[in-house]
Amino acid sequence: MTDEPRTNETIKRTENRFDVSSIRRFSVPIGLFLIVVLLRPLVSHPLVLGYGQIATTMLIWMLFVASFNLLLGYTGILSFGHAIFLGAGAYGVAIGIAKFSAPYAIAAPVAIAVAGVIAYLIARLIVHKGEIYFAMLTLAFAKSVHFIANYNPEDLTGGAQGLSGDTLPAFIQTYRGQMLVNLGGFSVNWYYVVGLVFFVSMLALWQVVRSPFGRSLVAIRENEELARAMGMNTRRYKVWAFTLSGVFAGLAGALIEINDQGATLSLLSVQTSGDAILMTVLGGANYFFGPLAGVFMWLFAEDYLTNFETLYLPLAEFPVVGVELSGVLAYWRFLLGFLFVIAVLVSPREGLWGLTKSVIESAYNWLRSFQ
Template identity: 45%
Template sequence: MRTALSWRGDVLVAALAFVALAVPAFALGVSSVHDFAVRFAIFGLLAMSLNLLIGTTGLVSFGHAAFFGSGAYAFGLLMQSGGWSVPAAILAAMAFTAVLALAIGTLCVRLSEIYFAFLTLAFQMLIHSLVISWVSLTGGDQGLMGGVPKPPFLGIDLGDARHLAMFSAFCLLVSVVALRQIVRSPFGAALRMLRDNPERAAFVGLSIFRYRLAAFVIAGTFAGLAGVLMSLYVSGAFPTFLYWTTSGEAIFMIMLGGITVFLGPLVGTAIFLVLNDRITNITEHHGLVMGSILLVLVLGLRKGLLDFVVDAWRERQEKRT
């Protein structure tokens, strides 16, 4: 009963959040608002999926962008073939990234800590090199050219910036609800036990390999969905989606917002995008300035912003009691 009520509560909050996003987007009709909404949904979903590994499972992946870029390329190629509807191509792209994550994860999750991190990075760069080399299929370093067809479905025209913004927000909110249920489930509790004390978890009968592999596949699948949204947004797919810097940006977003608080990665995504947009408009040396600001924030707080706020609130509550 408690689980059912929790699930319904999450759905209600997600529905209210969707309405809160939909009303201003349609009322304002400002392209910059639509642009930010889509990018926030894309990178927010990427960061949330990665935090299932980092925050919940205790596995730091430097190669998460492999699934982000693979989802984008898979969706773009399917739509360019002309025989797929948008919903079918989305599901197929997610299935492809799930299989890819299963194959890579089978090798990676047997390791831990730095070995796991660098092996995921190695696989990411391998896929990146494959995309660069397979020019006839992927377009090489020029990316997937020719655009991505966006035929309307169920009254939704993703060629319209407003529809794309709302569809991206819908995908983000549905994914957040699903990830929240996963984290709060017995499966999520087992992942946290594996994170905190893998020896004890193994002693009570939990399979470290199977649980970590399942988390890896789930995270890769949601990252693939983020890649699909990116493919729709830019109407193509490019090798930079698969590059290590994309994984690095997702890790920065998590560090900015918070690892231990569920919605921390979304807060970090908003901060990262706003800072990046403002700094890019001010100076051409945005990379140097952005890196310096992130360094100050991370070293100054020594935790994500939402982690800091929640911990301060808990300390205040404890003092009152």
């Protein structure tokens, strides 16, 4: 009789463990699904940004920065030229539609493939170089590609003006500031199409980093000499990591071409690559969701602080004191840079995601201590 309660309690604990382990097992798909579902309503709220168009841009940039983190966070490779592949995807689609009248279903896969081929060729040439030389060489390639696009060979890239105008596929329609996808008489908001592509692509990227290939990349990041001594062809792994990263970045470029209604020279700029690095480190390169958090914080701060003019205290609905801040918050990069410095000094690879996770775990353990 005395053993029954213990047995039942043991069964309950086992069931709870199963439930927790099941949730943790699917935490990444659940998290990605929640991002797609909740991001647009969140930024559309009047207390946040007040409009939902920026949510689509956030999803595309999250995919782009997550592709870069395959290099920095998982392989330990720093590249200053990741904008090459974003621009290759965008310009490839724009050139295919505007110059060759190709349908998007052909232009986009070709552009993504071109981005992957460029990444593969660059990696084969320079991946065996040391970390500093590799980073500088990617910067040199980025400047070269930017120069070629600006030079406008055979009138393909549009020069400094980029490509715009007749670069949208036929199934895209704009209505009162909203972008719609019209297929066979059925219309859906462009955000949900991007959300679907984002969800599937991020799941694929998640499968890559949790596969034996991804574990090998982590081993290279931690100790490349030891991995090489164990018989691992580290150069081959780096080449394919760089190639896959370029493919996912090219996919982001194919999406941003529609989102921005064209391809601009800024997509190929070194600043775009630099922003990807800062977003990754700000969010936390050690975590799968870290770069996503960095993108959200960066774009939210850019939009919110730039348009912020007057701070009303104690509340906007009951203003007592108004403080003019437009002249100060126009320098939002300085404020975000200050936050970036704090994150790097406290935990260089943890970022905001790691710091938030540590605070939540500490608070949870502190609450449990009172039970």
